[in-house]
Amino acid sequence: MPALDPQEAKRRLHAPGEIACLDMREHGQYGEGHPFLAVPCPYSRLEALVGALVPRRDVPVVLIDEGDGVAERAATRLAAMGYGRIDWIDGGAPAWAAAGYTLFKGVNLPSKTLGELVEEHWHVPAIGPDILDSWLEQGRPLQLFDGRSAGEYTKMTIPGSRSFPNGEVAHRWDALSPGEAPVVINCAGRTRSIIGAAGLALMQPGAVVLALENGTQGWALSGRALAYSSAAGPLPQIDRAASRLRADAFMRTHAIARIDRVAAEGLAEDPGRTTYLLDTRDPAEHAATPHAAAVSAPGGQLIQATDHWIGVRRARVILADDTGLRAALAAFWLRQLGYETYVLPDIESWPADWRLPVGEPPPDFVAPPAISAGEAFARAQAGDLLLDLRGSLAYRAGHLPGAAWSIRPRLPAVAGRRVLLAGDETATALASRDLAEGGATSVHGVTGDASEWRAAGLGLDSSPDAPADADAIDHLFFVHDRHDGNLDAARRYLAWELGLVAQLDADERGEYRLDALDLRTACNGLTS
Known part of the structure; x- marks a missing residue:
């Protein structure tokens, strides 16, 4: 299984035909910079994720890592699962950047960029927070819908907004009776405001539909308060016909x-x-x-x-x-x-037993034999190696005394050691296989989580600075607290979204197939 230079990988990614570019790095590494078409599939959960992401075993697959050998290890795992056309980028993400190609920050890049391209090409009518607020104060008739998931709506939303995930408004239009009142779609930033408004305008020609500029973050940056812990009510019934x-x-x-x-x-x-x-x-x-x-x-x-x-x-x-x-x-x-x-x-x-013949069932993961947290604590004191595979921030908040934080791509040398693993079943099952191959004499999983450990009377250690941010590769620190009152992070996030299109090269822009549309007429010419 040969390595590709970045230039050949780039050529293959944009050539006609199917291809999967899988990023083996963990969430934090991926979010700090990755090729535009790279799909996150972290090595820590590779076998559990890849079957759904890449159901056909003979599709060409290109892997990328940090230039640290993880992609080559992943290629071996994928070959054992039946994937037959696997390559990886020689030198990983650093080599990609050295070749002059952009490493994009953030996540869901193709989707986010779609929103910006739709805004640029189709001229989706929008309304700013100042005008919306004045309309609300005047009692002007309008419908304000939050196009995100119900859980995101509950976290925070625009006061007076109603939870209505994108696609549902058009589906349930007849139950809303909006008349000629404008419909305003908001999200937390830009993408779902733009896509939600554009989609409704196309699905319901003649309706006055507006995207709220910059969503809840723009509302907060304008100095206005958000609503927190709002209950997402049930969606109305539909007229199926x-x-x-x-x-x-x-x-x-x-x-x-x-x-x-x-x-x-x-x-x-x-x-x-x-x-x-x-x-x-x-x-x-x-x-x-x-x-x-x-x-x-x-x-x-x-x-x-x-x-x-x-x-x-x-x-x-x-x-x-x-x-x-x-x-x-x-x-x-x-x-x-x-x-x-x-x-x-x-x-x-559909018949209950109907199945579409796509992909293969996910492999069975054999969890290591389980022991209690109390036994693990005692064995760690006696010299066994206790590794905590939970998220790095969960580890910081509270972990079993003597436990070291670790993650599958960075497991320590274990030859001749007895190893104990705390974490969920998938993480411990996959890591235990690597540890056994690394020479561990035995591997056991620790039952429970932090709340259960505390309930059992075990005192947990906290470590606010360990692992250090640089080592917490599973967590994306890039504007992670933009929804928690950090207005500077919100500004940087919105600037990131607005700057996506300018970062595209010709091949990346060519991945889109935008229809020739103009939504200014679809919304009766109403803009703000």
Whole structure:
């Protein structure tokens, strides 16, 4: 399995055909700078993540690391899982930068950049916090919707905003009766405000739809207070017939293909293509009528964080739904991102045993034999090596006395040692295999978490400065507290979003397939 120089890797990533670029580094390393098309798949959880991200075993895969040999170790693991076309970038991310290519900060880069390109090319009408606040004070009729997930809405939102994840407003339009009142879509920053407003304007022609400039962060930066701990109420019932009619009209207008289950099976059986099947409904609907063949990927969140679900560039994506509307909107946006998309409606009528032949089941992870935290503490005092594989910030907050923080790509030398692992089942199972191969005489997992350890009467140690920030590679410190009152972090985050398009080279910009649209007319010319 040869290493690629950065120039050849760059050429392959932008060439026609499917390819997966997987970043083996941990979340903090990835977020501090990665190639534009690199999908996060940290080595600490590689085998648990890669099957969903890259379901076809013979798709070309390019790995990137920190130039520290982790990609080569990962290639061995992937080969054992049946992946047959694996390469890695010689020298990793540092070599990529040395070759003159940009390492992009942040996460969900293709999705975030889509929002900025849509704003640039389609002129999505927007409203600033000053005007919105004056409208609210005047009691002017309007609908203010938060397009993020319900959990994000509860954390903080604009006072008076209603939780309505992107895609759901168009789906439930008839229950809202907005009349001619403007609809304002907000998120925490820019992307879901822009995408949510643009999508609703296209789905509901003639409606007055505006994106709130810079979302909750822009509202806070204007000196206004946010609302915290707001309960996300239930979404209203829908008129299924009306939703289906809107979906049909939208698919006709934008040439989005509707397929049935037989056609979906045919696509999935194509040995030369990767196919994903994703359920775009609200998570509560997915949970109420689960279908193992369709992974839950709520439409608005899917477009916000596409690389969480899809690891293969230029793959086929089948979007499932009940009426087809939310799937059609997600299909439209994924097409702008360069994917081949299809809509598979009527999910609630699927046979319970129906499966789409895509990918392989995830491997079974053998957890190490378990011991109690009390026994682990005693054994650590007697000389066993106790490693805490939980998140670095969780370790700082409280860990078993004698435990050292570690993570799979940086496990210490263990030849001849007995090793004890604290952490979740996936992390300990995967690390235990590496430790056994590294010569550990035995590996055991420690049951429980910090709350259970405290409840059992064990005194925990805290270490606010250990591991040091430079060693806490699992945590992204880049503007991490922008939603917790750090206005300087909010400014830097918004500047980062606004600067994304300028960082693109011609190949990166060429990954998008933006339709020729102008939303100023779709919103009756109302701008702020």
